[in-house]
Every structure is written in C-alpha cells, then in structure tokens.
Amino acid sequence: MTSLTLFTPAGALPAAAPLKRAARRLAQLGFDVAVDADALARHQRFGGDDDTRLAALHRVADAAPGVALATRGGYGLTRLLDRIDWARIAASVERGTRWVGYSDLTALQNGFIARHKGLAMWSGPLACDDFGRSDAEGGVDEVTQDCFTEAMSGAxxxxxxxxxxxxxxxxxxxxxxxxxxxxxxxxxxxxxxxxxxxxxxxxxxxxxxxxxxxxxxxxxxxxxxxxxxxxxxxxxxxxxxxxxxxxxxxxxxxxxxxxxxxxxxxxxxxxxxxxxxxxxxxxxxxxxxxxxxxxxxxxxxxxxxxxxxxxxxxxxxxxxxxxxxxxxx
The missing domain is CATH 3.50.30.60 (LD-carboxypeptidase A C-terminal domain-like)
Known part of the structure; x- marks a missing residue:
C-alpha cells in the first residue's frame, strides 16, 4: 500500500469537510492516507503562517511518503521559496516521493527543477479540489482519478x-x-x-x-x-x-x-x-x-x-x- 500525505502549503482550506472526503476517497483507492497536523491551519488567507507552512513542507519531505499531495493551491508558496531546504525536498524525491499538485504548486515545482536536473515532481490534481468535491458538486472525475492512480503507481x-x-x-x-x-x-x-x-x-x-x-x-x-x-x-x-x-x-x-x-x-x-x-x-x-x-x-x-x-x-x-x-x- 502506497503511503500518501495530505498537506497545505499555500492557501487555507475554507472547511474541513472536503479534506475528510478526499482522505476517505483516496483511502478507498488503496492509499495509506495521513493528514499533516497543520493541514487545517489558518492565518489570514494562508494555510498557517509562513513558518507553519514551511515546517509542514519540510516535515513531509523528511517523512518521504510515497505521495505528497497538496490539499489546494491559492497563493503562498512564493513566500517560502527563499527559505526552502531544497536538499531535503530532493532527498525525498530520491527516496521515491511523488510531490503532486498544480496552480500555486507551480512555484514549488519549478523552483525545484531549477536546482535539480534529472529529478521531477508531478503536475496533477489537488486533494480537495479534485477528490474532496461532494457528490452534489459532481464528485470525482473518473479520468482525473485514473490518471492519478496510474501515475502514482508508476504505470x-x-x-x-x-x-x-x-x-x-x-x-x-x-x-x-x-x-x-x-x-x-x-x-x-x-x-x-x-x-x-x-x-x-x-x-x-x-x-x-x-x-x-x-x-x-x-x-x-x-x-x-x-x-x-x-x-x-x-x-x-x-x-x-x-x-x-x-x-x-x-x-x-x-x-x-x-x-x-x-x-x-x-x-x-x-x-x-x-x-x-x-x-x-x-x-x-x-x-x-x-x-x-x-x-x-x-x-x-x-x-x-x-x-x-x-x-x-x-x-x-x-x-x-x-x-x-x-x-x-
């Protein structure tokens, strides 16, 4: 079973329900899901202040789960770029972590590949936007889900x-x-x-x-x-x-x-x-x-x-x- 950690590196989650739905659905897909301790933190529009979000990023890197899936985008990673310990992020990728997200995650992904040739992250879904949508809102898109599970398995x-x-x-x-x-x-x-x-x-x-x-x-x-x-x-x-x-x-x-x-x-x-x-x-x-x-x-x-x-x-x-x-x- 592939370990998967949900973390919030940018904008704050407006509610806990989408995160809980995403965690449940991802577990049903066969992932061993963990939710970072500060995934629901809030400071102004951010998922915690800069120190909180930076610590979460490094905490996930050190744990090196099979998948590190951001809960949402928004804005906030640009504030962290000058302080990220990129070597810790690279070490997690070397150990097999697939970092996944899009939108504001563009800053993390491109800051990373600017420093590390031969290593990659994944542009893909966000936990709450793509796996936390209620059934009344349309639920999970089948193609998005299938592409994600195949990408995370290496297939x-x-x-x-x-x-x-x-x-x-x-x-x-x-x-x-x-x-x-x-x-x-x-x-x-x-x-x-x-x-x-x-x-x-x-x-x-x-x-x-x-x-x-x-x-x-x-x-x-x-x-x-x-x-x-x-x-x-x-x-x-x-x-x-x-x-x-x-x-x-x-x-x-x-x-x-x-x-x-x-x-x-x-x-x-x-x-x-x-x-x-x-x-x-x-x-x-x-x-x-x-x-x-x-x-x-x-x-x-x-x-x-x-x-x-x-x-x-x-x-x-x-x-x-x-x-x-x-x-x-």
Missing part, C-alpha cells in the same frame, strides 16, 4: 490529447517538461527559482485571466527569449475570465495567434490540464517525447521520472482526453 507513461487542427501533423520533439500555471511561472522570471530550460517542452494553463492578460504574459516569455528556446509549447485550459465589451471579437484564439506570429516554436493547444475537472498528470522536470499524428498528440516519458534521461515515447499506459471517450490504452 502511466504517456498522456494523449486531440488538437483542434492537424497543422502540426508529423511533429516530433524531445526535451525536459516544465511549466504549469502561467501567472505563477511568470512571477519566477528573473529570480533564482527560474528553470533555465532550453529545448524543453513548456506547458501552460491559467484561470480567470482575460485573454489579453494571457497574451501579455505569453509575449513576456517570448520577448524574454523563453518561448523561442523551447522545442514546443503545450497550452492547456485558460477559462473563467469574463469577456469585455471592448473585445469586439478578440479572444484566446487571437492571443495564441499573436504568439505564433512571433515565434518559430510550435504552439499546440488542447492539452487536458488546468483549472478544470478533467486533468492528466505530468512529470515536471522529466524528459518527455512529443509525437503528433494528424490531430492526435502523445506526450510520453519513462515511468520513473527520477531517471529522466530516456523517454519511452507512447509505449506503456496512456491517459488523457481520449480516456473520456472510452479509448483508454
């Missing part, structure tokens, strides 16, 4: 998705996978916590950001030389923003077109990841391979992301948007 070796068009048919790329939430990632640019990845596959998502703000951040990365240095960019979900009367037809497609017009790096859309119910798991910092055939795209990797030098392409178990259509491999 998942690829994710698949369908692009809107076949314009990148025949594309193949290989490199280090990195990225996450666009806003959080941009906040790391120019700091010691920025991964200086060249020839990588950069994946991005965001929520409640108007398309013009998404465009502005994408162009910031392009103008800083980041986008042009990548083998490919994979865009996930960017929903939730209210449209403005000033848009006059302008939307996310136009933001993406503005980026594509300024870079030779392939920019693909349709990655099933972001602040949405159905999301895959991705090994942040691992070496992956991208294959595109028609509209079908596969991102594959070696099952153990600690051995990031050799991806296996699309061999092994795959998960993604296709799963939702009954085509699980």
């Amino acid at each position: 998942l070796e690829a994710v698949g998705f369908r692009a809107p068009t076949a314009e990148f048919d025949g594309l193949e790329a290989r490199g280090r996978l990195w990225g996450g939430n666009l806003t959080v990632l941009c906040s790391l640019l120019g700091t010691p916590h920025w991964p200086k990845v060249k020839g990588g596959l950069l994946f991005l998502e965001d929520v409640n950001e108007h398309p013009y703000r998404v465009e502005r951040m994408l162009l910031q990365l392009q103008q800083a030389g980041v986008i042009d240095a990548q083998a490919a960019v994979l865009l996930g979900d960017f929903s939730g923003a209210a449209r403005s009367p000033n848009d006059r037809g302008y939307g996310l497609k136009d933001a993406v077109a503005a980026l594509r017009a300024r870079t030779g790096t392939p920019v693909l859309t349709g990655l099933p990841f972001g602040h949405v119910r159905t999301k895959v798991c991705l090994p942040v910092g691992g070496t992956v391979e991208l294959y595109v055939q028609g509209r079908e795209a596969i991102v594959g990797w070696q099952s153990d992301p600690r051995l990031a030098h050799a991806a296996h392409g699309h061999d092994g178990h795959a998960c993604g948007e296709h799963c939702g259509h009954g085509h699980r491999h």
Whole structure:
C-alpha cells in the first residue's frame, strides 16, 4: 500500500469537510492516507503562517511518503521559496516521493527543477479540489482519478490529447517538461527559482485571466527569449475570465495567434490540464517525447521520472482526453 500525505502549503482550506472526503476517497483507492497536523491551519488567507507552512513542507519531505499531495493551491508558496531546504525536498524525491499538485504548486515545482536536473515532481490534481468535491458538486472525475492512480503507481507513461487542427501533423520533439500555471511561472522570471530550460517542452494553463492578460504574459516569455528556446509549447485550459465589451471579437484564439506570429516554436493547444475537472498528470522536470499524428498528440516519458534521461515515447499506459471517450490504452 502506497503511503500518501495530505498537506497545505499555500492557501487555507475554507472547511474541513472536503479534506475528510478526499482522505476517505483516496483511502478507498488503496492509499495509506495521513493528514499533516497543520493541514487545517489558518492565518489570514494562508494555510498557517509562513513558518507553519514551511515546517509542514519540510516535515513531509523528511517523512518521504510515497505521495505528497497538496490539499489546494491559492497563493503562498512564493513566500517560502527563499527559505526552502531544497536538499531535503530532493532527498525525498530520491527516496521515491511523488510531490503532486498544480496552480500555486507551480512555484514549488519549478523552483525545484531549477536546482535539480534529472529529478521531477508531478503536475496533477489537488486533494480537495479534485477528490474532496461532494457528490452534489459532481464528485470525482473518473479520468482525473485514473490518471492519478496510474501515475502514482508508476504505470502511466504517456498522456494523449486531440488538437483542434492537424497543422502540426508529423511533429516530433524531445526535451525536459516544465511549466504549469502561467501567472505563477511568470512571477519566477528573473529570480533564482527560474528553470533555465532550453529545448524543453513548456506547458501552460491559467484561470480567470482575460485573454489579453494571457497574451501579455505569453509575449513576456517570448520577448524574454523563453518561448523561442523551447522545442514546443503545450497550452492547456485558460477559462473563467469574463469577456469585455471592448473585445469586439478578440479572444484566446487571437492571443495564441499573436504568439505564433512571433515565434518559430510550435504552439499546440488542447492539452487536458488546468483549472478544470478533467486533468492528466505530468512529470515536471522529466524528459518527455512529443509525437503528433494528424490531430492526435502523445506526450510520453519513462515511468520513473527520477531517471529522466530516456523517454519511452507512447509505449506503456496512456491517459488523457481520449480516456473520456472510452479509448483508454
């Protein structure tokens, strides 16, 4: 039985019920679930003050459970980046801990891979958002759950998705996978916590950001030389923003077109990841391979992301948007 610890490194949990539901459901999936002592701590908008959350992070690292799953995102990890004992985090990954989350966890994940080549964390679900939702709110998404359990067991070796068009048919790329939430990632640019990845596959998502703000951040990365240095960019979900009367037809497609017009790096859309119910798991910092055939795209990797030098392409178990259509491999 894989040990799994739930901890709160960023925003405070508004209630205990989702955490209890998540713990129960994860136990039903076969995990040996422990809840960190300060998972329900509160200080202003945070899951405890900075010292409390930093201590929880180090406590989880020292315990080195099989899975370290954040309860939620929000904001707070940026406050801790200069104080984290990264060697303790790395030691836990070496011992087999899979750190999982997304959104604000982007700061932890990219700060980590900025310092440790050949090691990876996992962009994936959050405990309360994805496993703590009540049945009345829709419960647990089956694809998200299956991708998570396969990734945590080491069985998942690829994710698949369908692009809107076949314009990148025949594309193949290989490199280090990195990225996450666009806003959080941009906040790391120019700091010691920025991964200086060249020839990588950069994946991005965001929520409640108007398309013009998404465009502005994408162009910031392009103008800083980041986008042009990548083998490919994979865009996930960017929903939730209210449209403005000033848009006059302008939307996310136009933001993406503005980026594509300024870079030779392939920019693909349709990655099933972001602040949405159905999301895959991705090994942040691992070496992956991208294959595109028609509209079908596969991102594959070696099952153990600690051995990031050799991806296996699309061999092994795959998960993604296709799963939702009954085509699980």
